[in-house]
Amino acid sequence: MEDIKKYSSNPGKVKLLFVSKYFDVCQHKEIVKMGYNYFGENRAQLYRDKLNEIGNNGIKWDFIGRLQKNKIKYIIDSVNLIHSIDSYDLLLEINKKAAEHGKIVNGLLQINVSKEESKAGIYIDDFEKNYKKYFSQGNVKIIGFMTMAPFLATDCEIDSYFKKMQELREKFSKKYDYLTELSMGMSNDYKIALKNGTTIIRIGSKLFE
Numbered sequence: 673m674e675d676i677k678k679y680s681s682n683p684g685k686v687k688l689l690f691v692s693k694y695f696d697v698c699q700h701k702e703i704v705k706m707g708y709n710y711f712g713e714n715r716a717q718l719y720r721d722k723l724n725e726i727g728n729n730g731i732k733w734d735f736i737g738r739l740q741k742n743k744i745k746y747i748i749d750s751v752n753l754i755h756s757i758d759s760y761d762l763l764l765e766i767n768k769k770a771a772e773h774g775k776i777v778n779g780l781l782q783i784n785v786s787k788e789e790s791k792a793g794i795y796i797d798d799f800e801k802n803y804k805k806y807f808s809q810g811n812v813k814i815i816g817f818m819t820m821a822p823f824l825a826t827d828c829e830i831d832s833y834f835k836k837m838q839e840l841r842e843k844f845s846k847k848y849d850y851l852t853e854l855s856m857g858m859s860n861d862y863k864i865a866l867k868n869g870t871t872i873i874r875i876g877s878k879l880f881e
């Protein structure tokens with residue numbers, strides 16, 4: 673992606689996550705043959721099926737979708753990064769499962785930056801009021817934040833939401849030096865995300881246009 677160099681002030685820090693949810697196991701195998709090796713899935717069952725068929729030898733698998741508590745077990749042994757920890761409750765449950773499996777997993781807190789009621793995620797003010805509890809889980813290490821812009825926002829609004837996220841990351845990386853990641857930007861807003869310090873862009877539809 674030429675655009676990473678063009679729009680990011682720190683392109684070496686930016687990772688391109690291939691959102692592979694549109695492809696079935698068979699198609700996904702072809703994509704692996706093309707040389708891609710960093711994928712994001714949003715459904716635990718499809719994640720599990722692909723893992724079983726394709727494995728994680730040289731391939732990193734992230735989870736980016738809404739995660740039901742009873743499906744944590746499908747991903748916990750193999751996941752590279754969970755982007756979508758959208759409540760304290762879910763964090764506790766992932767921590768519990770990770771401990772049972774003898775794992776320490778990396779996670780991102782999903783932030784509902786626009787406070788849209790239909791969207792998942794933690795509100796910034798709720799997080800800031802009581803942030804310490806998120807960092808005190810022995811088996812989940814919170815290494816950053818994830819967000820999604822509202823569906824109908826203008827570029828200008830998206831820019832202001834992404835700026836807020838960048839500020840949040842900067843503020844908390846001073847308290848927790850391992851908090852380095854910011855997962856924001858999809859096919860239609862990744863350029864705005866790159867200008868605002870994103871470190872992981874999650875691209876699906878745009879990759880095969």
Ligand SMILES: *Cc1c(COP(=O)(O)O)cnc(C)c1O
Pocket residue numbers: 691693714736737858859860874875876877878
């Ligand atoms: C589908 C999805 C993406 C990618 O969306 P595109 O618009 O296809 O690039 C990114 N993040 C999440 C959480 C998704 O569910």
